[in-house]
Amino acid sequence: MKLTKMAVVVAGLAALVWFAGTPDDAQAQKTKGKSRPAATKYLMRGIVRPNCAGLGKLLKEGPADDEAWDTVACHAACLNELSFALMDDGRCPDGVWAKAATGALRDGTVALLAAVEAKDADAANAAFKTVTSSCAACHKAHKK
Numbered sequence: 001m002k003l004t005k006m007a008v009v010v011a012g013l014a015a016l017v018w019f020a021g022t023p024d025d026a027q028a029q030k031t032k033g034k035s036r037p038a039a040t041k042y043l044m045r046g047i048v049r050p051n052c053a054g055l056g057k058l059l060k061e062g063p064a065d066d067e068a069w070d071t072v073a074c075h076a077a078c079l080n081e082l083s084f085a086l087m088d089d090g091r092c093p094d095g096v097w098a099k100a101a102t103g104a105l106r107d108g109t110v111a112l113l114a115a116v117e118a119k120d121a122d123a124a125n126a127a128f129k130t131v132t133s134s135c136a137a138c139h140k141a142h143k144k
């Protein structure tokens with residue numbers, strides 16, 4: 001009887017430690033992947049934010065010439081690649097993250113690249129809205 005009680009207490013403590021450990025692991029996982037050195041905040045600050053800001057500026061007025069459209073494509077391509085990097089190296093902690101990265105960010109940038117091919121400013125703006133919806137969706141759940 002005494003042994004059984006002790007086993008229950010030990011199991012309870014083990015469960016507590018396990019639960020306490022889980023959020024820390026998930027936190028570490030999303031701020032940096034498992035083996036590659038780039039912190040998520042640097043991918044955001046160095047790649048995601050500048051490319052997103054570049055798109056916002058160009059699409060607000062509507063790209064004026066071929067060079068501007070080419071720069072829209074450049075920004076979209078970089079953000080599309082990030083949609084893969086954000087899923088790599090064990091960085092993705094859950095379905096919210098995965099949906100934001102592979103849904104809104106990836107699909108939005110693919111649609112944006114198609115809009116560049118067609119030089120369709122309305123389609124480009126619609127696709128950019130999809131892209132920026134990924135920021136809000138992922139940040140709401142995962143940015144402190």
Ligand code: HEC
Pocket residue numbers: 030031040041042044045048049052086097098100101105131132134135136138139142143144
């Ligand atoms: C799949 C998840 C995800 C998506 C999509 C995402 N972010 Fe982030 N972002 C994060 C996380 C997580 C952090 C916090 C990282 C940290 O502080 O360790 C962050 C932080 C940032 C930061 C702060 C970086 C710093 O210097 O501390 C900026 C700026 C940012 N994101 C911009 C964006 C923009 C703009 C978009 C959309 C185009 C976007 N992010 C999409 C997950 C995401």
